[in-house]
Amino acid sequence: MSEETGQTVAFIAIDRITVVNPRSRPKRSFEEMVDSIAAVGLKKPITVTRNRDHGAGYDLVCGQGRLEAFRLLGEKTIPAFVVDLDPQDSLIASLVENFARRQLRGIDLLHDIGAMKQRGHAEAEITRMTGLSSEYVKGIIHLIEKGEQRLLQSVEAGIVPVAIAVQIADADDIGVQEALQQAYERNELRGKRLLAAKRLVDRRAKYGNALVSHLTRKPKISSMSLVRAYQQDTERKRMLIRKAEATKARLLLITAAMREMLRDEALVEVMQQEGLATMPKVLSDRIFPGRM
CATH class of the missing domain: 1.20.5 (Single alpha-helices involved in coiled-coils or other helix-helix interfaces)
Structure with a gap:
C-alpha cells in the first residue's frame, strides 16, 4: 500500500498494458530516463486502469516513458497504481499529467487543450484541471478553432504572448501592424522577439495560417x-x-x-x-x- 496515495501498487505484465494516448518524446531525455531506471530503479509507479472491453488488459493513464524504458530494459512486469476510471476520464487524466510534467513538445500540449474542449469540457474546467490561466486557455482554444498553427507555435515558443496572437488572428493587415505597434509600446515585444514576430506575420501573410503550406501540383508537361x-x-x-x-x-x-x-x-x-x-x-x- 502506498502511504502517499492510499492506492495499491501491483506488478502488471507489460504486454497487457495498452498506451491509448501515445506520445513521441525527445530521444536524449528518454535515454537519460532509461539510464536512471537501470541505475536506481523506478522511482514512481505508472498508473493504469482496467480495460473494460478486455477484462485481462489495462489502459495506461500516465507513465508512457517509464513503461517504454522498462520494455527496453527487458523487464516483463512493471509496478503500477490501478485506478478505476472510464475511458474518457482516463484520457483526461493522461492529458492533465502531460501538462503537469511539461515533458512533451509545447505545441502538443496546446493541442491537448483543444482536445479537452472537443470532448465537452468547459473553459473553466480546463483551466482548473491544467492550472493555466483562463485568459491563456480561452486564447489557445480560439487560435486552435481558427487553425492558427503558426501563431500557436509562436505562443509555445514564447515569441508572442497569447493575447497578442489572438489580436493578430482576428485583425486585417492594418490591424496586425497596429497590434505589433501596441505590443511594442507596452514593452511586450522588443528586440529579437519583435523581429521574430514581424517575420512570423510576414510568413503568415504569404503562406497562410498552417505551418506546412499545401502547394498545388504542377501540371504535367506534354510533348x-x-x-x-x-x-x-x-x-x-x-x-x-x-x-x-x-x-x-x-x-x-x-x-x-x-x-x-x-x-x-x-x-x-x-x-x-x-x-x-x-x-x-x-x-x-x-x-x-x-x-x-
Missing part, C-alpha cells in the same frame, strides 16, 4: 507543349535578330550620312562657329574608323 514552347522561343530569337539587323542598317546609313556631311568644308566651318566642333569619341570612331 506538344514542349514543341510549342520551343517554337515560341525560336520565333522570339528570330524577331531579335531581325531587329538587330534593322538597327545595324540604320546605324550604317546614319554614319555614312554623317561622314559625307563632315566632308563639306562649308558645313564644318558653320558648325565650328556655332560651337559644334567636337563630337563623342564613340561616334567619331564609327564615322572615321582607324583615325587617332
Whole structure:
C-alpha cells in the first residue's frame, strides 16, 4: 500500500498494458530516463486502469516513458497504481499529467487543450484541471478553432504572448501592424522577439495560417507543349535578330550620312562657329574608323 496515495501498487505484465494516448518524446531525455531506471530503479509507479472491453488488459493513464524504458530494459512486469476510471476520464487524466510534467513538445500540449474542449469540457474546467490561466486557455482554444498553427507555435515558443496572437488572428493587415505597434509600446515585444514576430506575420501573410503550406501540383508537361514552347522561343530569337539587323542598317546609313556631311568644308566651318566642333569619341570612331 502506498502511504502517499492510499492506492495499491501491483506488478502488471507489460504486454497487457495498452498506451491509448501515445506520445513521441525527445530521444536524449528518454535515454537519460532509461539510464536512471537501470541505475536506481523506478522511482514512481505508472498508473493504469482496467480495460473494460478486455477484462485481462489495462489502459495506461500516465507513465508512457517509464513503461517504454522498462520494455527496453527487458523487464516483463512493471509496478503500477490501478485506478478505476472510464475511458474518457482516463484520457483526461493522461492529458492533465502531460501538462503537469511539461515533458512533451509545447505545441502538443496546446493541442491537448483543444482536445479537452472537443470532448465537452468547459473553459473553466480546463483551466482548473491544467492550472493555466483562463485568459491563456480561452486564447489557445480560439487560435486552435481558427487553425492558427503558426501563431500557436509562436505562443509555445514564447515569441508572442497569447493575447497578442489572438489580436493578430482576428485583425486585417492594418490591424496586425497596429497590434505589433501596441505590443511594442507596452514593452511586450522588443528586440529579437519583435523581429521574430514581424517575420512570423510576414510568413503568415504569404503562406497562410498552417505551418506546412499545401502547394498545388504542377501540371504535367506534354510533348506538344514542349514543341510549342520551343517554337515560341525560336520565333522570339528570330524577331531579335531581325531587329538587330534593322538597327545595324540604320546605324550604317546614319554614319555614312554623317561622314559625307563632315566632308563639306562649308558645313564644318558653320558648325565650328556655332560651337559644334567636337563630337563623342564613340561616334567619331564609327564615322572615321582607324583615325587617332
